[in-house]
Amino acid sequence: MASKVIHALYTDDDLLLQAVRQVREARYSIGQIYTPFPVHGLDKAMGLAPTRLAITAFLYGIIGLSVAAAMMNFIMIEDWPMDIGGKPSFSFIQNMPSFVPIMFELTVFFAAHLMVFTFFMRSKLWPFKKAENPDSRTTDDHFLMEVVVGSHDAEELTGFLFNTGASEIKLIDKK
Structure with a gap:
């Protein structure tokens, strides 16, 4: 129709x-x-609901933090404990200050990369998709x-x- x-x-x-x-x-x-280009205030003028992408970014960050903690615990405590600089490798909690940079970086890595995929899926921007732009002047x-x-x-x-x-x-x- x-x-x-x-x-x-x-x-x-x-x-x-x-x-x-x-x-x-x-x-x-x-x-x-x-x-x-993005027009500030257009979403409010159109009456669109606020986006929930920030919630997914937070959840992806939590996943990244969990993966980093599990990875550091397995690699440095359980699988191959090493005495680096006289620091004992008896528990994860004792060594956590030295793991903080890695956990931070993996949190940001997971949040950023998974948000890209989420944005593409939400916007329906698949690889090799033909543009749905009704007038080419709107790109200029x-x-x-x-x-x-x-x-x-x-x-x-x-x-x-x-x-x-x-x-x-x-x-x-x-x-």
């Missing part, structure tokens, strides 16, 4: 933010917004707001979007 959407192009990020607020106040549905200097026509009058919506400062408007049949 094909639905109709309107692509409104803007040339300024402040103009886009104001237009998003006006479109939301008028109770129109915004499908997607394409920008050449334009901002595109996709507004769902739905049960609204397309002519009225087009006029409304021109009044918000859109420089170009196209009616698109989306499949």
Whole structure:
């Protein structure tokens, strides 16, 4: 089933933010917004829920810390204990101050690398995926707001979007 959407192009990020607020106040549905760079405050203007990526980063850091502690305990205490600089290798707790840098580094390593994979999966950016950008100018200097026509009058919506400062408007049949 094909639905109709309107692509409104803007040339300024402040103009886009104001237009998003006006479109939301008028109770129109915004499908997607394409920008050449992150626009501060756009997520709040669109009414998007806060992201939970920080929680996953914390959990990945905990996993990294656990792996580091288990690895250091096995390598330096259980498997091959060595007397380095006169420090005894009897327990993990006694040697923990010397393990702190390694545990810190693996915590950051796990959090950073697993967050990259999480971001790619969440954004559906698979290897060799074809770009879904509706207008190539949005990678350079334009901002595109996709507004769902739905049960609204397309002519009225087009006029409304021109009044918000859109420089170009196209009616698109989306499949």
